[in-house]
Amino acid sequence: MSVDSKGSDVASRAPADDEAIPGDLRMARALWPVLVASAVGLLPFTVFSTYLVPMAKDADSSVATLGGLRGLGGLAALLVGTALAPLIDRVRKEWAAAGGLAALGVSAALGASGDFILLAVFCLLVGASTSVLNPALTAAAADRFGSGKAAGRAATLVTATQSMTAMLAAPVIALPALFWGWQGDLFAVTAVSLLLAAVFFVRGKDKPVEEQDAGQRLGYIASFKALGALPGVVPLLLIALLRTAVFMGYLSYLAAYYDDRFALDPGLFAFVWTLSGASFFVSNLLTGRITNSAEPRIGTERMLAIGLVAALVSVVGFYFTHWLPLALAMTSLHAASHAVVAACVVSLLVRRCGTQRGAALSVNAAGMSLGVFVGAGLGGLGLGLAGYPGIAAAFGALVVAALVAAGLVLRAGPVDGDPADGSSADGAPPD
Template sequence: MARTLWPVLLASAVGLLPFTVFSTYLVPIADEAGSSVAAMGGLRGLGGLAALLVGTALAPVIDRVPKEWAAAGALVALGASAALGASGDFLLLAAFCLLVGASTAVLNPALTAAAADRFGTGKAAGRAATLVTATTSMTAMLAAPVIALPALFWGWQGDLLGVTVVSLLLAAVFVARRRRADPDGEAVAHGPRLGYLASFKALAAVRGAVPVLLIGFLRTAVFMGYLSYLAAFYEERFDLDAGLFAFVWTLSGASFFVSNLLTGRLTNSAEPRFGTERMLAAGLVAALVSVVGFYFTHWLPLALAMTALHAASHAVVAACVVSLIVRRCGTTLRGSALSLNAAGQSLGVFAGAALGGAGLGLAGYPGTAVVFGALVVAALGAAVPVLRGAPKAGDV
């Protein structure tokens, strides 16, 4: 499966690199642009806003065109954005953030849907989709050191120009593969072609689709909000400096990657021991226990265990959400659903950080625990109709 999907997996990794370079080299980038770090860092929010708007607006369109064309177009836009960012100009860096957010809003769901389409509508499709998300999580963990080594030779500008080159090459690969698969360019989508508004209505009618998308949003809000204040918590409670906290970050990232990969395999195996819906509920329960317990622990080993458990539980939920979307929405709607899921995640990043900060400001870390715990409880509530709609004779 990995050999078949290698361009998809590589493209999913490349999609993370522009903002990773931006975050890693924020200080020298701000110096180059003659801006403050605060002002430059604020531009990152433009990418999330663009991802939310573009992902929602273009959700039905992804299923109306070949996924490879959508991915190729997004890669070209991503490459152009990286080239703009390499200029170091403040206005062009603002355009860079907007364009990266917009391009990844199309790229990520197109890649996930394309991977699933290669293997039909069954469990193999769900496994292919979760393989893409697992690759993305692994890249998020390893991207910083990967880009840091080349930057020693050509600087952060060289990293961005390298992203431009790789993105354009991958776009050409997707175009070539699509032409070989469909030389006449006639096959656009499997099944009937739905209109723009009809796609939203059809998606709302899919069993459990709306609750699953809501769970994806709430899960992201909890996890990304939790990560926003993770370093501050470890520094305040356990006096860990940035160097030692890097190990905590690695623990969290490794836990997420391994759990995401294994969950994708287990829930999409030929004879799974546990249904995907039950795994989803179990992951949410573990997330609730770990996020609330984390903020009340004062023993470092227990805090580290909670950190690993929390990351692993979110990986379980994320893999189950993608698997359910892919298997329940079919080839005619999965691109739209995955695009809305990605847009919900963009919104979740902002909501989680804002709500977590409000809880922290009002009642300290216990307040943060209450806020994130309440969001997980809401996700458990959304999981009830998903569990009720689960197939009785095996997970479908």
């Protein structure tokens, strides 16, 4: 993989102490195409959500009907991500990312037409393409820095970039749309996606042949079995699903809660959304840095459990709060705790799965797509049956189940190549 001289120097070092593990800025310089691509992957659905009303008008459809198409993306991500999981590690990660970016670019161009049928295809293709793109990018970032804590830190840098993009994408796309409309936004996504696809295709061609054949040659079903046999991996995947269900379900009813209990209109609620997004981004970035340092004061598995306890306290306490400052504090704490859990899960999957990290991250992404549906459904059920105490009970039960799974991760203990006990990260091979 050809990179600039600084990037090659970062990737070729063998971390042996705190200074040998590259910092975030140095990693970002080495991984800039990956980080840019991970940000671009979030833009199509951000445009869709932001301009749903004018898009529905242009498509001669109702907002409810067009908005329902968003679920097609989640379904496609679940099916495609699960089906292709064993194949992610059998191809060059750069080429997998290039394919995902190319499909993303095509989908954005179709969506820009404004036709209802093509918008449905747009939602399906975006979900399918990101189910390949995101795991490939995360695994590619980790591969650049070996199999230890440097790899985990690189992977969490990708997820931190995505969380930052989710927080800032709406205003970023809103300003250009003043000049060229929402269709122009999607055409811009097409252009950038196809350009990045070309970059990743070339980078994949430059990858040494000996690295292309390093993966295990397991059968399709055997790949799933081998992944499930790795210590602690199945509980980690379950935690990711449950965490996503809680957080996405909580976010689904967040605006309604603040409107009902504190009479916040959409303008004021935008500040609440910013608070939540900023808390998630900062916490995700810092957790990736702390847990993947050469000598962390606390193991990643224990940090995972702490994050889940904080998530339990904040989600249950939030729905019994009647004082706005406390509610805002709970909102910030809840987002931060989920960011801790998300960063720990990605770090542990990268460090524990070795040559199967691409498959693990793909299944992880598919499970989180399922979690979106589970969270919204259970949250609505709890709210309908018992009001806010009901929704607190529903989400609290999911976090308790995740804590049980975290106990299994702790019992599995560290494995080879996973310095979770605080020892130094292993070396990163030359790029």
